[in-house]
Amino acid sequence: MLNKFDIQIREGQEHAVIETAGYLNDALGEKLSEKARELIQNGHTQLVINLEKTTLINSIGISILIEIIEALEEREGTLNFCGLSATQERTFKMMALAKYAGIFPDEESAIANL
């Protein structure tokens, strides 16, 4: 799972879900950032990032997630995360990502709370 990276987009009427798979480093992070930018430019300011298939994140991945949060904040949008491992959840809280984005156990609840 970690050796391959992939991004899936699921667009709803008022929201979009970005699901990542693999190591969230610079390579996957840039792809994620690019997709998020496209969605925001297309008017999707309610985003969910599903990290269920991403068990490994490095500091560059974290900084890219912070950038997405900032980009959405500027458009008064909302970002929710889901599918985090316990360690990831603690990391997101410690890195203050949880201050500006919601954390939910699954995609369904993350969408419902946008």
Add this chain to the structure above:
Amino acid sequence: MKDPSKSLGANLQTHKTQSTAEQTMERLIFSLSELENLGQTLISGHTNFNHSSKTYLRITLGTLQIRRGAILRYHPTQQNLDVVAVTPDEIFPPVPVEPDELTALLQHAFIENAAPPEPLKHFFDRSAKLAEVIDIRLWVPLKIQDEFLGMIGLGKFLARDALEAWEKELLTTLAHQISIAIAYSQMVEGIQSEKFRLFMLAESAPQICQLLQPEEAAEQVVHQAVSLLDANAGALMLTNTDRQELEMNYAFPETLLEQTTTSPGSGNGRFISYGENASIPEELTSIDMLKSVVTEGLPGHCLPESDTLFGGRNLMAVPIPGRDGDILGILVVGDKEERGGRIAAFTDEDVILLDSFAKQAGVAIENARLHQEALEARQLQAEMEEARKIQENLIPDRLPDIPGYEVAGHYEPRGAVGGDYYDCIALPTGRWGLAIADVSGKGMQAALLMATLRAGLISELSRVKNIATENVEQNASTQGPLYTEIADMAMTLNSLLYASGTEEKYATFFYSHLNPETDILTTLNAGHNPPLLVRKDGTYKWLGEEVGGIPLGMFPNDMVSNIAEYEAEHVELMSGDVVVYYTDGVTETVNIEDDYYDEERLVEASIACKDEDAEGIRASLHKAVMDFQGEADQFDDLTLLILRKK
């Protein structure tokens, strides 16, 4: 925040009616307001400069009444300028900066695009496309002290050819603010990265130490190290001290394992020999570096150009210390990445970080190993218990009454299951088969081998007819039917055990065929300790000492014939004669001084108690052995079988 375009429009509208002083005053007030906005942007909490750079550009252009411009941010690791904000919004490639150009850029506060200083002419050539599209007139290097941070490029000035002196002062202030924003962004990024690393270091320790499966612990150790060091690859190599070799235990990505396959001793990355013969040359390759880490116990690293191990990555490795100060293995990370996908060199701080993590990894690996060993020990214990039950069920609860004879047996399991066995089997026509055996190995396999031996023996004794019909005259010859039948039975049992076990699984076996009517005891020894015959008069002899074959199940039948064929012999028992059958647990009992009980003491003790009944002899011999053993530990089973002619 004011809209600069509106302010600009307002300025133009009133241009004709307002005096120059009034216009200047109005623009100064606007500029002060925009400077406040700039400060607000700086402290807004946005940590990423690239993200807020558009705001800085908009404020700068609005303040100075310029329509087009760009902000470029310098990346020291890649030595180029990224165009992070530009009006009009277009994408431009990064502009490389040479080291001497960097020096020149730091020397100027403003640079006219039309008249670049000599050392910057090539730089201006490289940035010509950007300058052309934006129509850049003036460049402003961004810096704090001697650190070059980027540049502002300004297009055509509205309604004037050049900036006035006070505008240049304002531009200097704006440039300084933007420089602070870039430096602040860099600092925050650095702090965030360090915060992340320290948190991950603190978080990973208890997490990996809780993992109880060695494979899972190895995987998590590598993953955490890769994440911690912003690396793109990692590996855990554990030492094999017997082979003096490092063996790849887990690698990320797993394709690394496929790239570094084949066998131990090949020195190809998956297996690296670090023994005495594995010399380390002065010019280190990646493999040499990894060897030196394990032999010297110090961190090491090498650059991508060193060689091609792990696909030519730049590697850093640290030793993984064990509790006893030994080195369990090495932890390797490769390709430290930077934002933008560039590969950076590992720093001294990285070495310290990975070294700290490796100490925790050592605890985790040892914990997992200890847990695994405990599990295996528990499993072995359970297996031993099962084996013990099987074994004990094979030993007769009570021995039969043989007319004219007394028999007594003693079986005492001690320590691990050894596989002793004895039996006294009633044959048709009143004959008796007495057997004693010691199965090699321990645990369930030994117990099953013993069960196989017993089943084979009973089957053979019920099937072979001549054994029950022998007579003294026939037995006088080694070619007699009883001798032949007993030897054949031994071959059958040998074949049975050989087929059911490995080379290490065999049994020493002594069989006695007793005819109570004739008092002839016909015996066959298959590698067992020779039983002791003590005559009523105190003389003694060892049975099967000279005529004996090899243990059962050790070799196939055709080889047994070539090595030492099984042969029977017989002895006639008189009233008061005693035969002491035993296993090596008796003669190899050790005392506190590490002396063996041995055959000599067995003879002395047997002679001393020969006049007792069989049960009394059994008890006396057992006591003699126990007295000899004293406080010493004993690990082998102790088995005695006594046959006494009344």
